[in-house]
Amino acid sequence: MDSVGWDSLLPPAQHSARELRDGELLFRQGEPVRALYMLRAGSLRLLRVLEDGTTVTLYVARPGETLAEASLFAEHYHCDAVAQGNCQVLALPKAALRQALETNPQTSLALSRQLARQVRDLRAQLELRNVKSAPLRLLAWLRLQAAGSPPTVQIDRPWNVVATEIGLTHEAVYRALNQLQRAGQIERRQRLITLRSS
Amino acid sequence: MDSVGWDSLLPPAQHSARELRDGELLFRQGEPVRALYMLRAGSLRLLRVLEDGTTVTLYVARPGETLAEASLFAEHYHCDAVAQGNCQVLALPKAALRQALETNPQTSLALSRQLARQVRDLRAQLELRNVKSAPLRLLAWLRLQAAGSPPTVQIDRPWNVVATEIGLTHEAVYRALNQLQRAGQIERRQRLITLRSS
DNA sequence: CGAAACGTTGACCGTTTTCAATTACAGTGG
């Protein structure tokens, strides 16, 4: 219902796999766009480096997601992509893909759907930032991530990474975690969170 | 180079224009999606109302932009659209448009391009929120908006609206404005800002 | 002309950021 078989958009001969070690760069800001990448395993952090040297996480891609759709129409990447843990990516050559898009309506529609989803997700993230209180923001984030009943979240990356994603310091996150736990809003076992009530 | 002639995607007979007065709603969260809207004049604010009653600006569309692309694949709107000043919108019926998209590859590609741009813009907004200091964030925002040399920004809406867009209170914005001015980073004449140095 | 929105500034308070220090833990190489 979700996967559209991105890898089937182009004949396998056109694919090219690539492995990335933790911290390795898939592409860099300013580099010309050569391909559209699909993440098979691991997670990729898209980040931009501000003038003052600060790094900003724009997005964290998870397995199954397609990267750089936004770059399909751009000449150069507008951010860095760095592997967060070892990654496995599939590269679809830009030129070939563009041709496929111009030919097959289904392919284009599928791309649009992907992009539409990203727009929604980004707006959700943006909305999150408008919650000023750290505990409430974290709770809101957990609600977005949660699944099942009772709703639970299994975090698969360090909290300090989560912290930058939601725009807080890791200290603030730990404190918020404690507050929520003390208030009985969540239950915590290491990186497994269970939401209570509400 | 920018406009793709959205209104030419469907025969004019299928269009339907609509006028909105300041504050009027184009659509409301939860409402079924009937059409894809294009903004001809004025600006439309997409906002969501949080549980606690706070309103959150998700996006501000300007003339020429297409709204609700993200909703083309959704059953219901996920935010409210309220006119900010008098607006003129063109409505393209969802059903007809979907058919066009499935038929004409060019149409789909154009849609993808629009969505891709939105993704970029949203990421930029998100990046902005990671700047914790109010003056620096405002400055960053001004840099994004600026054009010409020396770079200037002519703000066409009240500062309090700008404030919510960048995630600050209007008071904080005024103070930041003063700080930047005192520091010589900007020059201000009402709503006309000129960036200095750096 | 009057009301409502915009613009502006001050003071105070609460929270988060910072800075700092300590523990826990996983991976590495001797």
Add this chain to the structure above:
DNA sequence: CCACTGTAATTGAAAACGGTCAACGTTTCG
């Protein structure tokens, strides 16, 4: 197998900053 090292996790205390509340001048528009 165990020090050794770097990252993650935690907690404390103080400082900084923006939010909130409040008051007031100004502009806009019906």
